[in-house]
Amino acid sequence: MAFRRIDLTPALRPLLLPSETLLFVQDAVGLYEGRYKVPNFQNGSAYLTTHRVCFVNNDEPRKFSVALELKDVERFELYIPFFQNGFLKSSPKITLYLRPSNPSLLDSRDRSTSRSPTYSPIPTPPRSSTPLQSAALNRQWICPICTFPNPFPSNFGHLAPIPPCLTCGVKPNRSILDAIVNSHTPAKHQNGISDDSILQAGIQRSKNACPRCTFENDQALRNCEMCGEVLSSHPIDDPSVARPSPSRDESPAPRYLGSVPAGEQIDCVKLSFRGGGEKPFHEKLKGAMVQRKWLLDQAPAVPAITSGAANLTLDPRESEASPRTPAPTERIVGVRGLERQNLALRMNNQRAIAGAFEDLEALMSRAKEIIALAENFATQLADNPSLANSDAREALSQSAAMLSLRPTDFTVTKDQISSSSSLSLYHAELARSIADFLADDTRSILKKEGGAITLVDLWAVYNRARGIELISPSDLESAAKLFDKLQLPVRLRQFKSGLLVIQERNKTDEKVAKSVVAWLDELSDLETRDTIADNKWGKSVLAKDAAEKFGWSIAVAIEELEMVEERGELVRDTSFEGVRWWKSPWYISE
Amino acid sequence: MANLKDKSALPAYYPEFYTFPPFYTRQPNAASWSSQLSQWRSFILAYCRAHKLWRLNLADTMETDLFYNKSINRKLPLPTIREVVDDLVKSSNAEWLSSEKSIAYIYWRTPEDFASQIYSWIDETGQKGTVLTLLELTEGDNTTQQEWYGMDQTMLVKCLNVLVKKGQAQVFSVGDDKGVKVW
Numbered sequence: 001m002a003f004r005r006i007d008l009t010p011a012l013r014p015l016l017l018p019s020e021t022l023l024f025v026q027d028a029v030g031l032y033e034g035r036y037k038v039p040n041f042q043n044g045s046a047y048l049t050t051h052r053v054c055f056v057n058n059d060e061p062r063k064f065s066v067a068l069e070l071k072d073v074e075r076f077e078l079y080i081p082f083f084q085n086g087f088l089k090s091s092p093k094i095t096l097y098l099r100p101s102n103p104s105l106l107d108s109r110d111r112s113t114s115r116s117p118t119y120s121p122i123p124t125p126p127r128s129s130t131p132l133q134s135a136a137l138n139r140q141w142i143c144p145i146c147t148f149p150n151p152f153p154s155n156f157g158h159l160a161p162i163p164p165c166l167t168c169g170v171k172p173n174r175s176i177l178d179a180i181v182n183s184h185t186p187a188k189h190q191n192g193i194s195d196d197s198i199l200q201a202g203i204q205r206s207k208n209a210c211p212r213c214t215f216e217n218d219q220a221l222r223n224c225e226m227c228g229e230v231l232s233s234h235p236i237d238d239p240s241v242a243r244p245s246p247s248r249d250e251s252p253a254p255r256y257l258g259s260v261p262a263g264e265q266i267d268c269v270k271l272s273f274r275g276g277g278e279k280p281f282h283e284k285l286k287g288a289m290v291q292r293k294w295l296l297d298q299a300p301a302v303p304a305i306t307s308g309a310a311n312l313t314l315d316p317r318e319s320e321a322s323p324r325t326p327a328p329t330e331r332i333v334g335v336r337g338l339e340r341q342n343l344a345l346r347m348n349n350q351r352a353i354a355g356a357f358e359d360l361e362a363l364m365s366r367a368k369e370i371i372a373l374a375e376n377f378a379t380q381l382a383d384n385p386s387l388a389n390s391d392a393r394e395a396l397s398q399s400a401a402m403l404s405l406r407p408t409d410f411t412v413t414k415d416q417i418s419s420s421s422s423l424s425l426y427h428a429e430l431a432r433s434i435a436d437f438l439a440d441d442t443r444s445i446l447k448k449e450g451g452a453i454t455l456v457d458l459w460a461v462y463n464r465a466r467g468i469e470l471i472s473p474s475d476l477e478s479a480a481k482l483f484d485k486l487q488l489p490v491r492l493r494q495f496k497s498g499l500l501v502i503q504e505r506n507k508t509d510e511k512v513a514k515s516v517v518a519w520l521d522e523l524s525d526l527e528t529r530d531t532i533a534d535n536k537w538g539k540s541v542l543a544k545d546a547a548e549k550f551g552w553s554i555a556v557a558i559e560e561l562e563m564v565e566e567r568g569e570l571v572r573d574t575s576f577e578g579v580r581w582w583k584s585p586w587y588i589s590e
Numbered sequence: 591m592a593n594l595k596d597k598s599a600l601p602a603y604y605p606e607f608y609t610f611p612p613f614y615t616r617q618p619n620a621a622s623w624s625s626q627l628s629q630w631r632s633f634i635l636a637y638c639r640a641h642k643l644w645r646l647n648l649a650d651t652m653e654t655d656l657f658y659n660k661s662i663n664r665k666l667p668l669p670t671i672r673e674v675v676d677d678l679v680k681s682s683n684a685e686w687l688s689s690e691k692s693i694a695y696i697y698w699r700t701p702e703d704f705a706s707q708i709y710s711w712i713d714e715t716g717q718k719g720t721v722l723t724l725l726e727l728t729e730g731d732n733t734t735q736q737e738w739y740g741m742d743q744t745m746l747v748k749c750l751n752v753l754v755k756k757g758q759a760q761v762f763s764v765g766d767d768k769g770v771k772v773w
Contacts, residue, residue, distance in 0.1 A: 537610050568621045571612040575664065582612050586625035 003066040003269075006054055010489045011435035012061045014047050014054040019293070024048040024284040027425050028275030031055055031066075032093070034268060040064045046271055048284050050293035053096070053271070068269060071294050074099045078282045092278040094285065097268045140229065141180050145170045149228065152180060169333075349373065423478075428486060430471065430479035435488040437462060438502065446490070450551030451507045452560075455480060455492075455500040457553065495559035496566070513564045519549060520570075520583045540573060540580040603636035605629050614664035616673070630666075630674045635683060639698040644742040646684075647693050648672065685748075695745050704738055705752035709759075711736060712772045721769045724750075743768075 007015040016022065024047070031041035040057065041064055047054040051071075057064035073096045081090040140149040143165035153163050164171045208217045208231055210224035217225050224231060273281065332340055352369060438446050438453075445461060446453060453461075455476065463470045471479075480492040480502060491505045524538030547557035561581050564570045571584040600608065607613040607629050617623040637656050638646070648671055651657060658665040666674075675694050678684035682700055687693040697704075708727065712718060715732070727733060728741045738746070750770050753759035759772045 540611070565617075565619050565622075568619050571617050571619070571622050571626075572615055573611040573664070574615040575611070580611065582610070584612075584622055585607070585610065586622050 003068055006052075006065050006067040008056065008061060008065055009432075009436045010439040011432040012056065012486070012488075013429075013432045013436060014049070014052070014056060014065070014067065016049060017051060020049045020051045021293075022047060022049050023288060024281055025425070025429050026273060026275070026277040026281050027058075027428075028273070029055065030091075030272040030274060032270035032272060041066070046281070048281060048288065050288055050291065053285075055271075068096065069294070070288060071292075072098050073289065076282075076285060076289070078278060080278070091272045091274045092276070093273065094271045094278055094282055095268050096271070100267065141172060141177055143168060143170065143172060144176065152177070424482075427475065427479045428482050430475060431482040431486055431488060434458070434462060434476075434479060435483065435486075435490050437465065438490050446502075446504055448551065449553065450547075450556070452493075452501045452503045452552060452556045454553060454555060455502065458502055496562060497559065499555055499559055501556055501559070509563055509567065512560055513567055513569055515550070516546065516561070516564050517569055517583060519546075520581075524583075537585070538583050540582045542578055542580055546581070601640065603633075603640050605633050608633075608659055609662055611662055611664050614659070614666050616667070616670045627674060627677055631678055631683070634674065634678065634696065635698040638696045642740050643696060644740070644745055645687065645693055645695050646675070648675070649692060695742065697745070699737070701745075701749045701752050704741075704749040707737060708749065709753060709772060717772070719771065719773050721764075721771045723764070724768045724770065727770070 009015050025045060026048075027045045029044055029046040031038045031044075040060075041055060043059065044055050044057040044061075044064070047056065052067040052069055053073075054067040055065060075097050077095045077097070079093045079095060081092060141152055142149050146165060146168040148165055148167040150163075150166050162171050162174060162177065208219050208221065209215070210217060210227060210229050210231060212229040213224060213227045215224055215226040217231060222231060223229065271278075271281075352373065438458075445458075449457070455473075459471075459473055459476050462476070477500070480500070483491050483502075489505050490502050493501050493503050495501065520538060520541065523541070526539075543554060543557045543561055546552065546561055547554050550557070550560075552560060561570060565572060565581070568587045569584055570581050571586070573580045573582060607626075613626065613629070617626050634646075634656065637643070648668060652665065652668060652671065657671060672691055675684050675686075675691075678696070679686060679694070683697050685695045685697070687695065699707075711733075712722070724743055724746055728739060728743070728746055733739050738749070741749075747761065747768070750759055750761050753772065754761055759770055761768060761770050763769070
């Protein structure tokens with residue numbers, strides 16, 4: 001079946017793909033394959049995203065979490081039992097009918113991977129996309145005159161005009177382009193026809209030799225390290241490479257599938273909504289299936305304006321490949337040509353910006369483009385020495401940074417949670433999303449704050465990252481209180497004074513105390529070395545010093561020091577100058 | 591005493607913590623506080639003994655070297671002094687003069703200790719059975735070498751009362767003066 005194991009975030013939510021967004025979450029969901037309940041997949045949360053339906057088991061999320069790509073779903077049905085509270089109780093279900101798998105693929109795979117006749121870890125490629133075009137985008141032809149690798153024309157055909165080389169302007173011979181078309185297509189067909197060819201493809205893939213320069217690249221690379229040629233075993237063409245999961249064969253879902261009575265074709269998957277919430281899920285699913293966001297990944301972005309704007313921002317190959325490219329009638333060369341080109345480019349950028357800000361919908365769909373534009377402006381600005389106005393520069397780079405915050409990754413909104421389930425699910429999801437937010441390596445918020453952040457600060461930072469759909473302080477608090485229950489990598493801690501702080505789970509009091517005392521020891525070592533006078537009491541510190549040293553906020557520093565004092569390892573010295581902290585001479589460690 | 595600023599010149603009965611700034615702050619931590627408290631107790635007793643101090647006027651002594659280390663500019667605050675003295679009272683090393691807790695007698699020996707000392711001195715000097723005035727005991731020429739020399743009259747009476755209870759002495763008034771007879 002098309003179920004795949006998925007990666008989870010540290011907070012045990014499904015790891016979303018770059019362009020994927022979460023649409024809906026529902027707990028108390030069970031999974032059926034065909035008519036059969038799947039063991040271990042009976043109590044979990046269902047996550048609906050723009051690309052997938054994910055199931056995360058409540059008890060052992062790391063083991064029993066799978067996803068189904070929406071592109072493999074042909075149609076779906078909502079089933080609501082008539083007597084929901086009657087004698088024979090049955091939960092409402094949503095049935096997802098899968099696209100029939102490609103038979104040739106199936107035959108070749110089942111012997112090598114699984115007992116199940118229906119097991120196919122590789123979903124069929126999306127039909128509605130235009131594979132030829134997307135493949136053409138990544139192809140190149142090499143100019144025989146100047147050896148520049150030009151992008152393959154997207155509209156190549158027998159009648160289409162042949163574009164000239166981008167650098168030297170000489171049209172290539174048609175046979176060169178034909179050779180490229182021929183060299184690529186057979187390679188595509190080879191994939192998965194017989195066992196032998198698979199074996200060979202596997203060997204070939206394992207080495208990942210470049211078709212142009214024959215350099216053996218690492219498997220993970222998409223382009224050749226040497227010459228930049230697109231490698232044939234492109235991860236998008238073959239998802240099994242894109243998601244290396246060596247233990248796939250042992251993964252629970254497929255194994256169960258193997259035990260389904262032979263001859264019975266499983267063509268549908270059911271989600272059983274024991275806690276309700278099937279209707280909003282159905283609605284969102286309908287929306288997702290209509291929108292088909294996954295197709296956008298392959299498409300070269302919004303066509304209306306990409307033509308020019310992309311020229312500046314995106315991969316030049318891609319933009320050249322778009323239909324506008326060659327205007328062979330008016331070819332102007334030299335400085336004037338460059339000027340003309342620049343002018344056109346500016347016009348297009350202008351259009352892109354004007355179009356994007358027309359309404360929010362458009363902005364979202366063009367977000368990528370606008371971010372790229374903003375970044376580009378920022379670098380241009382930074383490079384330009386004549387622009388002494390640092391304020392403007394800062395503002396621009398800041399807005400670029402704001403744009404790249406990508407709030408959607410961390411957002412859980414109330415309307416993603418069904419109203420039928422209690423508020424606690426919302427809080428649980430919120431807690432998970434906050435934990436993800438804090439654990440995100442690119443931001444390293446906790447690290448910047450010295451491993452502890454006050455609830456107030458977190459509220460501000462988190463809401464800024466969300467940008468829209470802000471959360472209330474009370475929601476944050478309720479969510480934070482669930483950290484422990486959900487076993488997330490962060491925990492909520494209340495200091496003596498009542499100050500609430502969020503900390504990494506592994507940051508225990510002992511560790512903090514140890515580091516503080518070690519720091520004081522280190523300071524007094526320095527002190528005795530520097531000065532002749534022997535100060536047997538060592539060195540004292542203010543809370544401010546500790547805050548600077550460990551990156552805490554002052555409030556956290558005071559609380560942490562008091563915590564260490566509570567343990568008896570520090571003593572305080574209150575004077576009119578403030579409270580100084582000393583290592584305790586009275587402390588006897590157990 | 592004259593040059594306290596020089597740390598090395600501190601008399602031996604000064605505790606090492608005398609120069610430790612946190613020593614002058616009441617530690618909130620119970621374990622730290624109990625160590626600190628016992629240091630302060632022994633320091634007060636040792637100090638009073640060295641200086642032959644019998645009664646401590648807290649407001650006055652606050653400014654003395656006992657509670658005020660000028661070299662590090664730290665002094666023990668009054669409430670904390672009270673707390674320490676309260677603890678001394680508990681172990682009968684001190685006694686409040688009044689309920690205001692501003693003046694306290696400091697017994698750097700317990701009344702029992704003093705009583706037995708006085709008894710043995712009277713015994714050694716063969717004065718059993720004779721009547722001695724209290725002034726003779728505390729201010730007399732014969733007792734200058736004794737530990738209780740210069741003791742406060744009220745305190746002396748308390749100590750002698752220990753003997754009275756044991757039936758070894760009798761205290762009576764001779765006009766304004768008080769006398770004691772030990773046998």
